[in-house]
Each structure stands twice: as C-alpha cells, then as structure tokens.
Amino acid sequence: MSKILLVEDDKSIVDSLKEFLIEEGYEVINVDGQKKAIELIEDKSFDLVLLDVSLKDGNGFSVCTHIKQKDDLPVIFLTASGDEGSVVTGFELGADDYISKPFRPRELISRIKNVLRRYKKTSDVVSVGDISVDVAKGVVTKNKEEIFLSALEYKLLSIFFQNRGILLSRTKLLDEIWDIAGDFVNDNTLTVYIKRLREKIEDDPSKPTIIKTVRGLGYRMD
Numbered sequence: 001m002s003k004i005l006l007v008e009d010d011k012s013i014v015d016s017l018k019e020f021l022i023e024e025g026y027e028v029i030n031v032d033g034q035k036k037a038i039e040l041i042e043d044k045s046f047d048l049v050l051l052d053v054s055l056k057d058g059n060g061f062s063v064c065t066h067i068k069q070k071d072d073l074p075v076i077f078l079t080a081s082g083d084e085g086s087v088v089t090g091f092e093l094g095a096d097d098y099i100s101k102p103f104r105p106r107e108l109i110s111r112i113k114n115v116l117r118r119y120k121k122t123s124d125v126v127s128v129g130d131i132s133v134d135v136a137k138g139v140v141t142k143n144k145e146e147i148f149l150s151a152l153e154y155k156l157l158s159i160f161f162q163n164r165g166i167l168l169s170r171t172k173l174l175d176e177i178w179d180i181a182g183d184f185v186n187d188n189t190l191t192v193y194i195k196r197l198r199e200k201i202e203d204d205p206s207k208p209t210i211i212k213t214v215r216g217l218g219y220r221m222d
Contacts, residue, residue, distance in 0.1 A: 002047040002116060006030040007037045007063060008078060009056040013101070017050075020105050023165055026112075034058025038066050041073075048116060051095075052078045053086045061093055068094040074115045078103075126161050128221060129210055131201050133161060142201060152177060153197050160211055160221040169218040194219070 004021060008014050009032035021028045029044070031037050033056040041049075041063075049067060053060040060077060067073050077090040077098040087098050096115045099108055125134050130143045140147050140157065149157065159168070159176050174190055198205040212220050 002112075003027045003029070003045070004112070005037065005040060005046045005049045007032075007049060007055065007060065008052040009033065009054070010052070013078075017105075017108075024109055032056045034060075034063050037063045041067060041070065046073060047119075048074045048076065048112060050076050050078060050112075053080070053083070053090070061089060064090065064093045064095055072119075074119050076108075076111060076115060128161070128164065131210060133157065140201075147200050149197070149200065152193055153200070156193055156197055157201070160219070164221050167214055167218055167220045172218070 002025075004026050006014065006018060006021075006028055008017070008030065014030050014032075018028045018030055029040065029046075031040060035057055037049075037051075037055075040046075049063075051060040051063055055063075064075050064077070067075055074096045075090075075094070077086065077095050079086045079090070079098050079100050083100070090098055096118070097111050099111055125132055127133075132141045132144075133139070134141075135158075138154065140149055140154065155177050156173070159173065170187060170190060174187065177190070177193075194211065195205070198208050198211060201210055202208045210221060212222065214220055
C-alpha cells in the first residue's frame with residue numbers, strides 16, 4: 001500500500017480527496033501547513049507527496065525544496081487553475097507533476113500511478129480476492145494459477161479493476177469495449193462476455209462476488 005502525504009489547508013478538498021484516495025487503496029496522512037509537513041517528512045517515510053502551493057503557514061515551494069534536498073521523493077503540486085507561474089516554479093524546484101484545481105479524481109489517480117511507476121514504487125500487479133492481474137505482462141491468475149482470457153475479456157476485466165467500487169452502466173461498458181474486437185459490440189455481446197468472464201474468475205458464477213450485478217443499473221467490482 002503506497003503512503004501519501006497530503007499537504008492542503010482547504011478542509012473541503014482534504015475531506016473529499018482523502019476519502020477518495022483511501023477508497024483507491026492508498027494510506028493518507030494530511031497536514032495543513034509548511035511546518036507540519038516538514039516535521040512529518042523528517043519523522044516518517046512516504047511514497048508520494050500531494051502538495052498545495054498556498055498553505056496555512058509558508059508555501060508549497062519551500063516544502064518541495066526541503067523534500068528534494070532530503071530525499072528523492074515524488075511530488076505532485078495542486079495548483080489553482082491557470083496559474084502557469086506556479087507550475088513553472090514547481091517544475092524548476094523538482095516537482096514531478098501537477099494538477100489544476102478543480103481536478104477530476106480519476107485524472108489525479110492516473111497521475112499518481114504514473115509518477116509512482118516512474119519511481120518504481122508501485123506494483124504492476126493488482127488484485128481482488130484471489131484474482132490478480134499483472135498489468136505489465138498481461139497475465140491473469142486465480143489462486144496463483146494462470147487463467148486465459150480473450151482480448152475482449154481481458155479488456156473488460158481491466159475496466160472493472162480500473163473502476164473498483166464504481167457502478168458501471170452497460171452503456172459505459174459498451175463505450176469502453178466496442179472497438180476492441182474490431183467491430184461493434186452490442187448489448188447481447190456484452191451479456192455473453194460478462195457471463196464468460198464470470199465463469200473464469202468466480203468461484204460460483206451463478207452467485208458472483210467479484211463482478212456484482214446491480215439490478216437495473218449495471219455492474220460493480222467491490
């Protein structure tokens with residue numbers, strides 16, 4: 001589990017972002033100022049820092065400078081929309097990426113994963129229950145034994161992994177997979193592939209616990 005230090009003094013952002021990151025499987029500690037951030041960085045180890053430019057005391061630039069002098073710890077700046085000057089300054093201080101407020105949570109998760117991957121602090125293997133996917137190799141295992149999926153089945157499983165805990169409508173799934181087979185995927189085809197996928201990954205396909213049906217709404221991987 002990757003450990004993130006969130007340095008942000010806007011309580012509404014902290015509350016929603018921290019909850020979202022925890023749901024995504026990250027451990028999160030948050031502070032609201034420069035002094036507290038530097039004290040924590042000196043005292044504890046982290047895998048990544050999400051750092052606001054404007055803080056309750058001091059500023060994010062000073063924190064970033066301290067981080068880069070102490071350790072090669074990845075930093076993503078949270079900046080006000082259109083604040084080009086802050087972006088440039090952040091990169092000059094060694095920041096690894098930035099995202100403008102208000103940001104889309106999924107985009108932030110993507111940026112976090114990309115930065116951690118560059119630092120090799122995240123695994124290429126993701127798991128739910130006894131199902132694991134080695135993203136780098138494209139290998140799926142169940143109870144550590146490889147199972148073989150078609151290209152469309154693998155794409156479908158990947159979509160669920162990328163959206164764990166999120167309700168996916170049939171329309172959304174169709175939009176995501178329609179071109180993987182080189183032609184149009186209709187609603188009946190989706191039903192068939194959901195069934196085939198469950199037969200390969202579920203202990204009891206008639207009572208699925210990995211890909212659950214939300215009646216009348218779609219599917220969800222918890």
